[in-house]
Amino acid sequence: MSSGPGQPKIGVYICHCGINIAAKVDISAVVEFANTLPNVAVVREYKFMCSDPGQELIQQDIKELGINRVVVASCSPLMHEATFRRATAEGGLNPFYFQMANIREHVSWVTADKAAATAKAKALVAGAVRRVNYHEALERQRVPVNPDVLIVGGGIAGIQAALTLADAGKKVYLVEREPTIGGYMAKFDKTFPTLDCAACILTPKMSAVRSHRNITLWSYSEVAGIDGYVGNFTVKVKRKPRYVIEEDCVGCNQCVEACVFKEGKFSDEFNFGMSKRKPVYMPFPQATPSVVLIDPQTCLHLKTGKCKQACAAACERHAIDFTQQEQIVEVNVGAIILATGFKHFDAARMAQYGYGKYPNVYTSVEVERLVNASGPTGGEVLLKDGRKPKSVAIIHCVGSRDEHTNRYCSRVCCMYSLKLAHLIHERTEAEVFDFYIDMRTPGKGYEEFYDKLLKEGVHFIRGRAAEVTDWAMIPDEEGKLVVRAEDTLIGIVRRIPVDMVVLAVGLEPQADAEEVRRLFNISCSKEGWFLERHPKLAPVSTFTDGIFIAGACQGPKDIPDCVAQAGAAAAEALSLVDRGHVELEPNTAFIVNTQCSGCKTCIALCPFSAIGYNAEKGVAEINEALCKGCGTCVAACPSGAAQQHLFTDEQVYEEIEGVLRYV
């Protein structure tokens, strides 16, 4: 690569981007304008600058016309900065003699008026041209990548990603906030459309996680802090005390039996409060790790200190430890996969459906537990008074496709409602009424499953249910729950009396998705789902290099899609850590020694402790390996001695000057 060319000779390339830019920006006017700017040697326009012939224009001009600075006015740097830097380098120049002007996202896509768009495009081109005059040759720093990977969330997505990476020989840390991995899938009885047993396909994967020599499983733990950058993250993990020594507990449950509470007394989280547990408990039979825990909110000893500690006495392995404290462990990893999942919609927010008011109105997730053999009723679908329902209504789109709650479709509810309709009918022989807006079954074998249900005799009523009420108008409705809905296929309002109502609740981002997003410095959609780098071409990457997303934290999706995405995220992480190194953007800060007074202002401010003091020379010194390019020292330096590559004062001032002067 050549370096340090003398008098700037700038090539300016204006991209049409098909009609994306050309429809709003008068390209020839911008070309004509760019030709008048100082030091501009050649201006060209092209339909697609990012195409091979487009890039060749740049390389050719560097070689044949001796161009030594390149400006491309096209899309966002996020899209193609790397492309054009590479083209510049392949032409024989240092890639940092390049500057991009974004006249698509910042101009043509957001400006209605053509004259205004053209004027703004000119201003941005002028800014880029003025700036590139002051660019300098820079070298990227190569840093080694830590080959280990952190996965946050132990649902099916996290489990799948962990096993994929671990099988490839990578060391994986899997952090799960609940006492067991398994997530929502562990609570289901059957999965659609095949109706295979969820536990039968999930629990082997759970125990594989537990026994895999490359996986460290930290359940009942949360990420408390993260530092570093792609390839070199330092992560602090908070391990909550479970008051049981994990290594010593074998999950024999003798402590649970011995507990001074003879019966379960406290709401069992795993069964959504439909059963009771003791203060010392195993979340569910196949919990992984198979280790009990003690809930400090309800344990007599931990709460009052007054208990004979029968659990501890019963444990032959002395695994109960009331002195356990919260612990922070620190690990270094090269890549992170977030698979933090979703939460289900709180049905009480739609008062018209009577959840929380009428005892026999259930949410779909509760019914998942009812139909599950390990659930509170041993797999029987029962009303609150213990009777079998003779008629059941399932209401779709509760918290989905609704202006007042969530506008989006939760994607999985139609299919799981069909599954529950089948299971309820199978277990109770009840008549099932299914109220839907549109039946959405776009998956392999899904439409066929719907067809099967039609033949099984489930009544499908097309219409959003208006309300669930105990208002009886005729004797047949007395003592029943009445679902009122407009049947839009026959054009009348119907009242269907039933014994039980199941609300098909939608999927929402986790309650703390915003905090997690901030912690990992990634973006969210306006609903709170984690944002992928590109909706089509980078679905598991984020805008923060080295951090990937998988599963329902990115948006509602079913098990097959979660697993597919987990595989993709694992492959992306693998591709990163197997490369062995990353190249960092050379946007580090540096000190101009002749201007530094040695006041040390910058030293205290640097969040990465990258600045030291050279007592001999009386100046500050920046360790480029530690500098993250945040610019704090540059802004704080009273004498202008702290400067930053790619953002020097000349570069920034010239860009501003260019934007403002000509238009």
Added chain:
Amino acid sequence: MKYLYYPGCSLKSTGKAYEESLLTVLKRLDVAVQEIDDWNCCGATSYMAVDEVKAFALAARNLALAEEQGGEEAQVMAPCAACYLVLSKAQHNIAESPEINRRVISALREAQLNYNGHAKVRHPLDILLNDVGLEQLEHHASKPLSGMKVACYYGCQIVRPYATFDDQANPTSMDRILQAMGAEIVDWPLKTHCCGGTMTGTIEDVGLCLNFDLLHEAKKRGATVLATACPLCQFNLECYQTKIAKQHHENVSLPVAYFTQLMGLALGASEQELGLKRLFVPLKASVAA
């Protein structure tokens, strides 16, 4: 602070008892109100169906007057459900649509009026619950409504679609206010079901059926009085009881009072002050029950 009171046509005519009782209640609670000077029709039903922009301009004139008389942040109290809805709807549309905004503002300018959009439209339920507060209400209830079993009826317009002070499907503001006044609240699921609106005058059979549902269910659940917050609901539910009884061969006789009349009783106001004599189905009997 003074609330700018917008009565609308009903509170000066069929809903006179609503005005009398509301003003009495507010006075007893030391809430200052001032009637908007020179107010006009809110623009409900007929106008809205014929020419929306003209209807919005009519509504906005009232809001402009309120801002002129009560300052930019004027709090407009609109007790009639229809007025409350139309004023809120006009405000919403003027804020959301530049075209409606342009036409309404220029129409107002012709009348030397200016509307900046800051006036806040409030329903008395909102004011009593959130500004006065349940604690104050309990404190002032010298004659609690003990023994009175009330079914609270909100109708369709107060909480849908603009109200933000209560749940649209299961409003509870009136329940909580009357409970604070010592009444026993009957759980009934028809709080926001339709009273028929003007249907009683056009397709009478349908209108009567809708009102039958409400009266029948309220009585079935043990209510001794129905409380309303809308002059049209009150009129439909009370004045057609004889006809409904004939149509359904069932005695549906039940006092239908404005919630403010019940509040007034608890605050110790006289029958005269609360316009109780204006009710066709006397309230007295149910209070004693």
